[in-house]
Amino acid sequence: MHEADAAFDGEDVRRTVHLAIETLRHADPGRLDARAGTLEWTCRETLEHLVDDLFTYAARFGLAKPPMTTLLPFRTSSDRSGGPANVVFVERDSGLEGLLTVLEACGGLLASVLLTAPPDTVAYHVFGPSDPGGFAAMGIVETLVHTHDLSQGLDLEWQPPKELCERVLKRLFPHVALGPDAWETLLWATGRIALPGRPRLTEWRWYGTQGV
Template identity: 60%
Template sequence: MPPSTAGPLPVTADDLEQAVQLAVATLREAPSAAWDRKAGSLEWDCWETVEHLSDDLFAYAAQLGPKAPPLEGDVPFVWESRRPGGPANAVHADRAAGSAGLLQVLEASGALLVAMVRTTPSRVRAYHVFGVSDPVGFAAMGIVETLVHTHDLAEGLGLAWTPPADLCSRVLARLFPDAPSTTDPWPTLLWATGRAELPGHPRLTTWRWHGTPRS
């Protein structure tokens, strides 16, 4: 039988759910005193980075929520920083709830986007600064945010983090069509998001994904 020439399967809501659950399970292993450490190469601490990731997932779900989703801007929630230089979020976790509460906020925000991707018709389009997108595109964006920010967090928290290669392959195909296709998917995704060098490819100083559906 000749080898298959089919590309990666499309991204699904199940892929997003897997990414969030893997991230939450990994982050639960963090020492309770480590959340004020800097998150990898970011200027935010680890607590703020989880809030930012939660906010991303919430915001993507919200974009798909209106009966007529916006095509020229974000749903106008108020995003604000808790300190100069901190992430501007609509979602903030109650620090009195500790890291367990913080991760519950992350899991809940992820579940909102999973539900919206599962229930929103594929014909629906909504605004994102990197291209008006469809529900599958927002799922892929949520996966990239989750995988890459968990990488940032794992660096700050001293945790191991290597997500599944097939998951990385699918989001690369959906959002980064110009990324190298013959290199390992996880290092390639880190390269595509400006976090690492790749053999033969210098580290990116600017980057973006392409959310517009291919067809």
């Protein structure tokens, strides 16, 4: 795979969020309070966390000069002890449709901001500062992997495109050897599953600074 094949932009984010929504739309709303896969969060909380990731990634690039050493000073809170600390929450009475509407909105916001940001802009992330392409890849990983968590809790089938998984592994996980199944390799690299000869990871990270 050539370096250019691993490049990402806002349209990749938009397409990935669309794929996730098309899968999650088939969920039983009554299962939203079920545990999301191996996470300690419910499916509702995991969806809100994904929404929050996409929104806060976008907010960084709303600044002419994003901070390089810290997160933006939003006030975060949790609905319960042990729940995700978010900036964004979704009105509970809006149900599954409300969650998916806000997911689409925040995915579109990140896509639009990344498409208009100067390509040499760099913003802070806990795994290292990155450019718009890096944040596009991060938003895609968050969407792919958390949709996996959600699909387990909601009893759905979720199989993202092989090519997308290969590209995101190349961009953010250069330290990970690609196995025969790119999607399973990504799930292993993010601590979700074990693979033959590869015990499940208890700590993991990506490298967004690659190419910056």
